[in-house]
Amino acid sequence: MADNSSSDYRALFLQAEEGRRLAEEGRRLAEEGRKRAEEGHKLAEEGRKRAEEGRRLAEQRNLPTTFPEFIRACHTLLSIPLRVAASSRSTKGTIPQPKGKYCPTNLLQWADLPAKQQDIFTSVCNYLEPVRGAAPRHFPPHIALEELSRRISHRPLSSEQDLETYERLAVEDHIVDIIDELCKIPEAQKEFGLGDGVRFENHANSLDDAYTNQSDSQRARPDQFCIHRLDNNMSTLLTTVEYKPPHKLSVENLRTGLRPMNFWETVVKPRTIPIKEKEKLKYNAQHISGSAVTQHYHTMIEDGIPYAYLTNGLALVLLHIPYEDPSTLYYYLCEPNLDLKAEDSRAFDQPKTALARALCLCLMSFRSAPRDQNWRNAARAQLHIWKTSFDYTLSEIPEEELRQVPPDSEYTSSEYTGSEYLPSSPTSPPESRRMPTRSQPGCSPSDLGRHMESTDSSDSDSNQMAPGRKRGFSQITSSPPTQRAGRSDSHNAQGGRFQQNTAKFCTQRCLLGLCSSDLLDYNCPNVTRHQHGEKVERHHINGSTLLRLLNQQLDHNLDHNCWPLGNRGAYGSLFKLTCAEYGYTVAAKGTTSTLWTEVSGEAEIYRILQRVQGAATTVFVGSINLAKTYFLHGFGQVRHMLLMAWGGDSIAKLEQWPTLRQEILKSKKEFRALGVIHGDLRPENMLWNDELKRVLLIDLHKCPCVAWGKENLIGSGDFSQNRRDIQQKVKQWNPYIRSTRANIKAMSLGFHPAICNKARSSLKVKARDTTPVSAIIMDENKKKKLLGGIDKFLDERTRVWYARRGIEAKPLSQSICPSSSNVRCEGKSFGDPD
Secondary structure, three states, X not given: OHHHHHHHHHHHHHHHHHHHHHHHHHHHHHHHXXXXXXXXXXXHHHHHHHHXXXXXXXXXXXXXXXXXXXXXXXXXXXXXXXXXXXXXXXXXXXXXXXXXXXXXXXXXXXXXXXXXXXXXXXXXHHHHOOOOOOOOOOEOOHHHHHHHHHHHHOOOEOOHHHHHHXXXXXXXXXXXXXXXXXHXXXXXXXXXXXXXXXXXXXOOOOHHHHHHOOOOOOOOOOOEEEEEEEEOOEEEEEEEEEEOOOOOOOHHHHHHHOOOEEHHHHXXXXXXXXXXXXXXXXXXXXXHHHHHHHHXXXXXXXXXXXXXXXXXXXXXXXXXXXXXXXXXXXXEEEXXXXXXXXXXXXXXXXXXXXXXXXXHHHHHHHHOOOOOXXXXXXXXXXXXXXXXOHHHHHHOOOHHHHHOOOOOOOOOOOOOOOOOOOOOOOOOXXXXXXXXXXXXXXXXXXXXXXXXXXOOXXXXXXXXXXXXXXXXXXXXXXXXXXXXXXXXXXXOOOOOOOOOOOOOOOOHHHHHHHHOOOEOOOOOOOHHHHHOOOOOOEOOOOHHHHHHHHHHHHHHOOOOOEEEEEEEOOOOEEEEEEOOOOOOEEEEEEEEHHHHHHHOHHHHHHHHOHHHEOOOEOOEXXXXXXXXXXXXXXXEEEEEEEEEOOOOEEHHHOOOOHHHHHHHHHHHHHHHHOOEOOOOOOHHHEEEEOOXXXXXXXXXXXXXXXXXXXXXXXXXXXXXXXXXXXXXXXXXXXXHOOOHHHHHHHHHHHHOHHHHHHHHHHOOOOOOOOOOHHHOXXXXXXXHHHHHHHHHHOOHXXXXXXXXXXXXXXXXXXXXXXXXXXXXXXXXXXOOOO
């Protein structure tokens, strides 16, 4: 019994244990199930959160960015991924000979730039990210910048075109976007003087360059771009930027080549050229970097801009020319990808990205006044000239030297807290600060020692004798314009804000009376000033006196009562001039010395057309030559002007009504009545004048000859040639008029083909022989025979006909000089303009 009980107890115990085990297992499984359920719920919740985060991020990527987000994204997505292709550093193809360029005497570090840019950047942040309320989202979304990054990083920089494209997409377009947003904030627009915004465009070649290189189809693309402020239909040059690809201008050469120095003595005129490898590489780096900044410095002097920058995509060199010392160039070298660490949350509060640096320099340019013409001429007269070009400098250095890294090329930030190289002047000096003028005796040279302690005291004397250097810059002929925070309505089309352009043009009848010393035109808006406080009916002065007064006025101050109007053609640019003493306001066609050989002939045509001035063409006052150079951005150096009455607006801007064509034909007929055929009848050269209700033909320098119609010729028999045939012959010979060999033949056609035929018959030349007469009359006897025959042909009736029209008809034997190719034909010179 006892054994059975023990077995039963054991069985019951085992069963109980098994039950407990099973129960425990069940509880464990249940707990595991619960945990798995909780885990599944947790995973589901995490998945939901990830999905929500994904949707939020997707929405965020498609949302416009705030200003801080935009600055950060542009740096991380566009600047950091930038790659440079391994490319030859030498310049291929034909390198033009270098031209003389203004170069600085001293190159100094621009130490206070970071503080100036920080102030501007903080102000921009305050406008675009106000403290109160949500930050506005005005800029491109992340997804757009990511796509732009993909496109940019796909192609490494390997050419000028690549760098130009990168800078346009990664920097320029974004600067335009930011300034457009600032323009919408009245306080920001006023503080920075933003006008209607900003525009980047290619730097225009001067007309002299275009004229001298018009046959060169292989001219290089421009590597300089201009930044303009927009105001209604006008644009004002703010600053310029130059692009040099990194395979030509490397960051290593910039690091080694740019340092505080006497630039003229160290780079341009060194005492010795080093031979040792390291010193030679350092010498090369200084020349490469120096040539690049000099090229830009030259533009800054001529355009009168205080700020500019150049970049190779990886580094920026910000430049500044102080007002009172244009011989000194301040530079600031920065490399945004090394200056700024993306993981630093406070790093983007400073303007250290490429976009922020360029933006702040643009805004500094908005705040500054351009230098006037007197400043530019005074600076130009004092500066060194260095015959250089960037590509030419590269071509002079062997390829193996270009591939080597120069010494001391490790990057060190340009951040600087001392004052040794601080500019000694504010951005734009106040109106009261006036530099001594060149005419003042006893003016001492400027003390360059305040900038460079190591400069020898005899430098000023040695510089005076240095080639390409006239004198130390110690005299400026005018005071700077008043500095103020924002520009308003007082700047002109050329880029200055020196005076308001409110004068109204004198009428055609007013200037016609002036040139003939006749009656005043009381419809002229300036008639009260013409009377000079007296009740008179006639002009106090004549055209010659007005020319003299305007010439003296411009020789004294080119910025006074002289405004470029922005209308530029192939050979001239339009100005408005006002005589300060008598109030005469005229239009002026300004041109360069190179183009003057072409344009000056226009004065002769106006004299031939004297009878129809103020009817078929505008009233011509005369021409003047400037003692100083007027630097006109995108045009060149203006030294000559043709003065005339304001003609009106181009017919291209008008609706074409039926009588307009009749008016054009009427003016053309009056031209032909005096023997002139206009050689360039485009809409731009036909103006509608509201005063006269006439179409005026202008731009007469391309009238190559004087062609006489049938109805204007005297007598019969010899003058039986049809007028259409005459015009066809003139049209046929127009392309050859500019050549010396065709001058005499053109002269003959100018009278009438009958004269040419008579000349040929006297020389026994076959009718089909098209040899120019100038090539035939090499024999002196034949020449005398020809001249005598033509002189007799001009009988007394023809002379009378000429005299009635105010045209001088000298005997041709007195008009053709055997030692000259110039031919005088009824007041028109047909000398070879080239």
